[in-house]
Amino acid sequence: MSEPLSSVTITRIVTEEYGRCVATLTRVLGDIDLAEDAVQDALTVALTRWPADGVPPNPGGWIVTTARRRALDRLRRDAVGRDKEARAFREEQPQDEPDEAEEGGPVHDDRLRMIFTCCHPALALPARVALTLRLLGGLETPEIARAFLVPEATMAQRIVRAKNKIRAARIPYRVPHDADLPDRVPGVLAVVYLVFTEGHATATRDDLAAEAIRLGRLLAELMPDEPEVLGLLALMLLTEARRPARTAADGSRVLLADQDRARWDAELVAEGLALVRRCLRRDAPGPYQLQAAINAVHASAPDTAATDWAQIVALHDQLLALAPSPTVALNRAVALAETEGPAAALIIVEELAERLDRYHLLHAVRADLLGRLGRDDEARDALDAALARTDDPDDRALLTARRRRG
Template sequence: MTDRRPAAAASAAAAACSDAYPRIVAALIRVTGEWTLAEDCAQEALALALQRWPEQGVPANPGGWLMTVARNRAIDVLRRASVERRKLRELAVLALTDPDPASAQPVQEEVVDDRLRLIFTCCHPALTLEARVALTLRTICGVPAADIARVLLVSESTMTRRLTRAKSKIADAGIPYRVPSGPALAERLPGVLAVLYLLFTRGYNADGRPAFAEEAIRLARLLKQLMPEQNEVSGLLALFLFQHSRRDARQDAEGNLLSLDRQDRSRWDHAAIAEALDLLAATGRNGPYALQARIAACHATAASADATDWRTIARCYDELARLQPTPVVQLNRAVAHGYAHGPSAGLALLAQARAGGSLADHPHALAVQADLTARQGEHDRAAVLFRQAAALAHSEPERRALLDRADRG
């Protein structure tokens, strides 16, 4: 019989790392101020767990075990480097406040607070948006630089340099390692949520990496846990859950994208939809993410595409366009009005959205025009537009889907 203990130990190590990694890194960064040291010690602790746990068994508190090993490794490195005694004293205090590795008690709440500090530090507006996304993936999620580089379409060496520069900028500029308070929190939170939204999109797109969408959901859950009073955090998490609930139904057996009206709704994750609905019910004032979540809820709760409440969706997009009048929002507003009030209404709003020039040759704008044109009965003209959109598509799955739509008339 095959011994499954090594595989079970490896699975336990991976699960423990997913939860403990940001706690360990955040705590060590707070004490030492050394980002690379914190990451290296956390990685070494995981490697040691993978080596020992298959033989010795998984400890009662895997996260506490990893924290202790990483902290002790940091102490050894700092002692050999003869750094100032203050850092060593603080690490000693951290050792006293950490749980015993054999204990089943969770990691101390102070460390949980450190994770929130780390998220806000990684997402500081002094860094470029791409640097914020990369630093969040690397430091909080533990994603290898090579994987981040592939998603952001740069070489691994380039990504490594960018991460190094971002960390140096935080140190050189004296960016505070803290969660802002009062008006500053309201100013900074949207930037943090925008990073998570972009991270989710990178994973949810047709050619994206699903693990990145899952990481975005995990981080949104963490923010919800640490900032339960923030409506937009709840709205963002609900939006992610609604969108991700369709992950298994978005493609057919050949990997072709399926539009909402062609998806098998029985394959949607209805537990995720129920969780998102509960979050939305407890959300008060509608911000941009809560509004997008309410739009997604209309799709998620409709028994069929024909039963979708497009009038409610159109009203939500009207409000969203008032708060966030971006080209993408204006484009989706045109779609909603096209289905709620007829294709002519949608085409009129689409013309207004394209008047600014940013959507002139955008494949999604052409696809919307094609769909509304088809709904007017002009199928030959619609087929031409679908093929034009396919020629400009950003991914192969999108290109195939648009060509298939052209062929269907």
Template sequence: MTPERDLIAEIYADGWSRIVAIMIRLTRDWSLAEECTQDAFARALHTWPTSGVPDQPLAWLTTTARRRAIDRMRRAATEAAKLKEVAAAVEPQPPPYVRDSQIPDERLELMFTCCHPSLNLDAQVALTLRSLAGMSTAEIARAFLVPERTMGQRLFRAKQKVAHAGIPFRVPPAHLLPERLPAVLHVLYLLFNAGYGDPQKTRLCAEAIRLARVLTAAMPDEPEALGVLALMLLHDARQTTRVDAAGALVLLADQDRTQWNAAQIAEGAALCERALRRRRAGPMQLQAAIAACHATAPTAADTDWAQIAGLYAHLASLHPGPVVELNRAVAVSMADGPEAALPLIEAVAASGRLDDYHLLHATRADLLRRTGRAAEAADSYRAALRLAPTEAERSFLRGRLADLPPQS
């Protein structure tokens, strides 16, 4: 890549959400805002390598997107009043952004703005990830475990509802922030997961953790905010040990615990305990407690799987879903043996909701392998192999498949 392209990629990572937000305020149209922002970056890719990088790259991109939006609006306008409004909006530079809320971070503020209660939770989260995190429809679909086409339709409907219902793009007052908090926490954790395990996207993990720190400082009495920060810190503490030098996947039980970040584990565990002491346990706190059980065990053999299974059962009662049940089955298999967990796995499989989720098939394969049902395990490993999203996971599954005893 050229230095200009490297710079554009860096600005895209950090500036996409700011430009989209300005465009949404101008156009009140989510799709148009995204398209004009994308057009601005495309124009930069075309012109900067020959004309040079402008003195203020972000301002150049913002102005380019703004002019494109105004041009599109002008062409679409049919009433004199609209034309007058558009003409009045033309300025050489966008006005400085003035924060009028108690949220001390622009990106976090925009997340609360996008998570409007008139939209359902999934729509809030998906729209925020698309517009403010710059994630593609395909990436968001993988996060939600749905086909890309389905997610595209959800995003379209959400944008249409915003446009037709006249949902205002403004930061809610302080007393309304708690009702939007669950969606914001979901966004932060999905943002973290989008970077977790992908060396090219670790910046997303760092950004999610940074925003969670800002959030806990702004809302110190919200235990779920503490929980999401604890959860991300505990996972991030062992991120560098998840693959070996050759890029092969390393299971949790086989990771070198001496290489885990002890300071992050201590902070995450303390935050989790602080949150749980408020006796308002929520999904993020329970997931953090599970992560703490893993991270604080001196060795894999010391892991309290019975406690983890109990935490998953509690989580399932608060936040039921097939992925929670899948993880509970894994914990039960470690606490009580694979035979006890197989009925739980089969119930998840029978629901059909995780047919395209490789970890369902990989988990089922592992339980079948442990019970000596090699032929059935092989079928499930092959199903997982077809669906695995990364080469590291595919390589691991190929190794497990090759290690099965010969089938009669």
């Protein structure tokens, strides 16, 4: 019945079960704060009991049952809680089964309800991100604050305000109807992808990227029929697979073209490619699926020269048609330089120059194309322009090195 107990074991269980337990108790108790307090109480009990009695066979179920009892004790002492107490009693039978009739749809995992509540469009994006990490990821407020470089008090206030709005404005705790999913799913995916890109931008915050992938896997498990959900997971896995090759021995960043592809994580690549193939069979392309497909083409090539650049240009064309953006157009130009040559690509980059003037990569790409055309003086000026537009130490190191070589 028991497994050897260490603080590591308990921490792992808490991380795995926290989101699920808070989500279930939120449905039962009808209030997020009550649910969080109850789960905290139950974890305190677990920490005193488990070392002696061993970890129960179903730790999640144990936490939920204990937390519900604790919450009822608490509510009995609280006259204001009468209504909620009645509700919690009502729901005690049957055990933890979501109420199908109320939804008028399939039985849903409580965590899916929680995701749609945390990512409700009536909440600002930073609030959605903070709530999702707190309530589904089980991250502590100080951890979230550190990850987003925000003072702890600011982050705490953001979370309190968001939870207060959910309660006061009655943001519903349910999975939207199928007809509303196309409107609501992108908002959820944007939150997860934002967490991922934050984690990916800086090597020291890789825990955020891992958390985003964990959330992405959860979404893929809960909504296996949404191709964009699979597309996002594939995109994150294929990007994450390159992490070991993104940093040189001296800690500096290595660009895709110069990466040692033997250092890519083969397991993540394989999982990402399998997901992209699943998406292709669905034939309902969306922005995340197309970005994943672009990364899949890179992941399938042994090196830059052997990359199927025509395919990458075609995927960018599709992406531009679905979600036009100047940065996508810039990436397309980079691929086009490989199929049509630097002169053709430069024409496109010059057209984007005004709109993307403040974006250092526009100038970096321009410098590369000018260099390949033998226009070295202009290339050097473009590198200077790029350097003037970024404070990121990794970006600056790369650009400075190129400037020296140039």
